Amino acid sequence: MSSHQQYIDLFNSQRALIDEHAAPVLNAQREAAAEVLQRVGLSRPKDYTHVDPEALLAADYSLNLSRYAVPTDHSDLFTCAVPELSTSVHYLVNEQLVSHSRESDDGVFSGSLREFALRYPEIAARYYNRLAMHDEAPYDVRTQGTNVTAHRPLGEAALNALLCQDGFVLYVPDGIVVERPIQLISLLRAVEDFMACQRILIILGEGAKASVLICDHASQLRDCALLSLQVAEIFCAPYSSLDFYELEEHHSDCRRLSSVYVEQQEGSNVSVGQYALTAGHTRNRVFIDLCGHDADTHLYGLCIADQNQEVDNITYIRHRAPKCHSDELFKYVLDDEARGSFVGRILVQEGADKTDAHQTDRNLILTPQCHIVARPELEIYADDVKCSHGASTGQLDPAALFYMRTRGIPEAEARLLLMFAFMGDVIDGIRIDPLKDRLKHLVEKRFRGELTQCRTCAIKK
Amino acid sequence: MSLLEIHNLHASAAGKEILRGIDLTINPGEVHAVMGPNGAGKSTLSAILTGNPQYEVTQGEILYKGRNLLEMKPEERAWEGLFLSFQYPVEIPGVSMVNFMRTAVNAQREYRGLPALTATEFLRMMREKRAVVQLDNKLANRSVNEGFSGGEKKRNEIFQMAMLEPTLSILDETDSGLDVDALRIVSEGVNRLKSAERSSIVITHYQKLLEYVQPQFVHIVYRGRIVKSGGPELGDRIFAEGFDWVKQEFEG
Numbered sequence: 001m002s003s004h005q006q007y008i009d010l011f012n013s014q015r016a017l018i019d020e021h022a023a024p025v026l027n028a029q030r031e032a033a034a035e036v037l038q039r040v041g042l043s044r045p046k047d048y049t050h051v052d053p054e055a056l057l058a059a060d061y062s063l064n065l066s067r068y069a070v071p072t073d074h075s076d077l078f079t080c081a082v083p084e085l086s087t088s089v090h091y092l093v094n095e096q097l098v099s100h101s102r103e104s105d106d107g108v109f110s111g112s113l114r115e116f117a118l119r120y121p122e123i124a125a126r127y128y129n130r131l132a133m134h135d136e137a138p139y140d141v142r143t144q145g146t147n148v149t150a151h152r153p154l155g156e157a158a159l160n161a162l163l164c165q166d167g168f169v170l171y172v173p174d175g176i177v178v179e180r181p182i183q184l185i186s187l188l189r190a191v192e193d194f195m196a197c198q199r200i201l202i203i204l205g206e207g208a209k210a211s212v213l214i215c216d217h218a219s220q221l222r223d224c225a226l227l228s229l230q231v232a233e234i235f236c237a238p239y240s241s242l243d244f245y246e247l248e249e250h251h252s253d254c255r256r257l258s259s260v261y262v263e264q265q266e267g268s269n270v271s272v273g274q275y276a277l278t279a280g281h282t283r284n285r286v287f288i289d290l291c292g293h294d295a296d297t298h299l300y301g302l303c304i305a306d307q308n309q310e311v312d313n314i315t316y317i318r319h320r321a322p323k324c325h326s327d328e329l330f331k332y333v334l335d336d337e338a339r340g341s342f343v344g345r346i347l348v349q350e351g352a353d354k355t356d357a358h359q360t361d362r363n364l365i366l367t368p369q370c371h372i373v374a375r376p377e378l379e380i381y382a383d384d385v386k387c388s389h390g391a392s393t394g395q396l397d398p399a400a401l402f403y404m405r406t407r408g409i410p411e412a413e414a415r416l417l418l419m420f421a422f423m424g425d426v427i428d429g430i431r432i433d434p435l436k437d438r439l440k441h442l443v444e445k446r447f448r449g450e451l452t453q454c455r456t457c458a459i460k461k
Numbered sequence: 462m463s464l465l466e467i468h469n470l471h472a473s474a475a476g477k478e479i480l481r482g483i484d485l486t487i488n489p490g491e492v493h494a495v496m497g498p499n500g501a502g503k504s505t506l507s508a509i510l511t512g513n514p515q516y517e518v519t520q521g522e523i524l525y526k527g528r529n530l531l532e533m534k535p536e537e538r539a540w541e542g543l544f545l546s547f548q549y550p551v552e553i554p555g556v557s558m559v560n561f562m563r564t565a566v567n568a569q570r571e572y573r574g575l576p577a578l579t580a581t582e583f584l585r586m587m588r589e590k591r592a593v594v595q596l597d598n599k600l601a602n603r604s605v606n607e608g609f610s611g612g613e614k615k616r617n618e619i620f621q622m623a624m625l626e627p628t629l630s631i632l633d634e635t636d637s638g639l640d641v642d643a644l645r646i647v648s649e650g651v652n653r654l655k656s657a658e659r660s661s662i663v664i665t666h667y668q669k670l671l672e673y674v675q676p677q678f679v680h681i682v683y684r685g686r687i688v689k690s691g692g693p694e695l696g697d698r699i700f701a702e703g704f705d706w707v708k709q710e711f712e713g
Contacts, residue, residue: 102575149499306572398514399494399551400552400553402514402535403550403551403553404540404553404556405512405535405536405539406511406512406536407539407562407565408540408568408572409536409561409564409565410536411536413568416563417556418553418555420555420556421553421604424555425555444482
């Protein structure tokens with residue numbers, strides 16, 4: 001039996017239970033999700049990535065369909081150590097929001113997707129699953145003869161829609177500026193092989209502004225495989241501004257299949273960052289659609305992997321409207337036998353004149369056993385555009401290493417300084433200052449091998 | 462005891478023999494100039510002394526403070542007071558001068574059993590030493606050598622030398638590419654570090670630097686060997702007549 005079939009069977013047999021603990025808006029999407037999943041399966045296209053969703057999902061994970069409360073008191077679980085970020089924290093344990101949803105006087109909602117969908121079914125229905133599941137038509141542009149890596153609807157997204165019962169929502173009405181960054185601490189916690197199916201939904205109204213940081217953690221209670229199947233959908237209305245950063249601090253038994261979909265209207269400004277500090281097997285996809293003119297996007301990725309860790313990043317930025325700007329920067333440092341891949345595509349559609357799009361991927365390989373695939377793709381169907389892409393893979397500069405050693409800097413320390421310097425510009429792109437400082441600290445600790453848990457949120461087990 | 466003793470040093474790079482039997486002894490407090498035509502092996506000598514892994518010693522020995530220098534790692538040589546002012550200083554994007562220097566100074570202090578400098582102490586030291594070569598504060602806050610002009614890079618080398626206070630410093634064509642003012646600043650910086658214990662090897666093509674630092678000994682390197690040694694008058698003759706007479710004498 002192919003691995004997607006077991007989930008369709010599960011859905012068919014447990015549908016009442018799944019629906020009972022979710023919301024009608026979520027339930028309304030399941031039939032279509034089952035149909036897509038049946039059709040496309042979970043196999044990945046030939047895109048030279050390492051992490052195979054079909055293989056990862058073949059294991060027999062348990063799910064918490066009955067929504068048994070996770071036996072934890074979240075105030076015991078976490079004490080967050082980033083003071084400037086700590087006041088607007090939400091806690092997601094597995095896919096369940098264990099903190100209370102909040103709704104401010106000016107209409108900002110942050111909290112449980114289930115609650116939001118029950119309270120505001122019309123808004124939820126307008127957005128939920130619109131980007132994740134209906135990406136086939138919009139992605140079916142005129143790209144005959146080219147590879148179809150990102151065009152098909154994703155089996156992973158369909159599987160998420162099939163089983164998802166909860167997650168996190170941030171809704172910011174028109175004109176509202178949320179001053180304080182909102183932090184979502186997401187913890188995987190189980191004593192047997194477990195899969196969490198969570199959905200993130202961010203809706204920014206016209207001129208709205210917000211910053212979101214997601215910290216992904218996993219507790220290692222005993223040897224068990226923990227899988228996070230996450231889909232994030234982000235809608236940015238005209239002239240809105242969003243920072244969306246995700247920091248992965250997992251361990252080698254963790255698997256992560258993440259898809260981020262962003263839709264940007266005119267004049268909107270978005271900064272997305274995917275920081276894989278410690279991953280097991282991670283496959284991150286980011287799709288950004290620049291639908292309105294003068295939209296601005298910054299996409300950053302950082303990956304530090306060692307041992308047998310695997311991290312794939314698949315990105316797709318689509319310029320559909322004129323005068324948009326996109327800047328993409330990914331950096332990998334691979335050690336031991338780690339494997340990584342970067343498949344980044346920029347598509348400039350017909351009519352997207354005056355597009356200004358740039359992509360850079362730089363990779364450091366510290367041992368001959370590491371493996372990286374870099375595949376930059378630039379596809380342009382408009383005139384009068386400014387686009388560039390560059391990918392390079394190499395080792396630490398021996399001349400710089402020697403220079404530092406002649407000054408008395410020990411070799412190991414010199415290597416660390418160079419690795420840290422290599423990541424500098426990715427971190428500098430972060431628009432939340434305390435997070436920037438924190439990440440610098442964490443990256444340094446990671447390179448020094450001192451990072452067991454991200455101390456942004458000191459987790460007590 | 463001599464500070465440095467080089468005996469019959471042979472070395473090669475990429476399989477090509479460059480040094481073919483160098484002998485040189487340097488005592489505390491001495492300044493030695495090393496001259497010679499391009500390709501003679503002057504820079505290779507400085508690379509070998511500092512432990513550049515791209516060069517291979519095939520024969521001979523080097524004693525530094527009585528120890529076998531060739532067995533020491535580059536960083537250990539630095540801790541023991543060896544310093545090279547690079548002919549082509551390396552740019553290190555993303556590593557700030559401050560962080561670079563603090564790591565270097567504190568590694569050296571740790572080796573010598575001294576406590577690490579506090580931030581205040583370190584910054585005061587930076588300020589003092591920066592003044593020695595009139596290095597702009599803005600440069601000190603930038604990445605190591607990144608975007609520095611040729612002259613700024615050389616001044617930065619002497620600044621690092623002032624910070625690390627080496628026992629034996631090697632100046633590899635530190636004067637090349639410098640205008641007269643920069644040359645004066647660099648030379649004054651070098652002279653301020655002179656003492657009865659400290660020695661230098663000055664590799665140069667130009668008279669001006671030697672006028673400033675006044676070496677007691679001048680050596681001519683040709684085809685991987687020191688073919689002539691003498692006092693300052695040897696330098697004067699080279700500047701007046703070039704190397705042709707040395708080559709002729711050597712090749713007989």
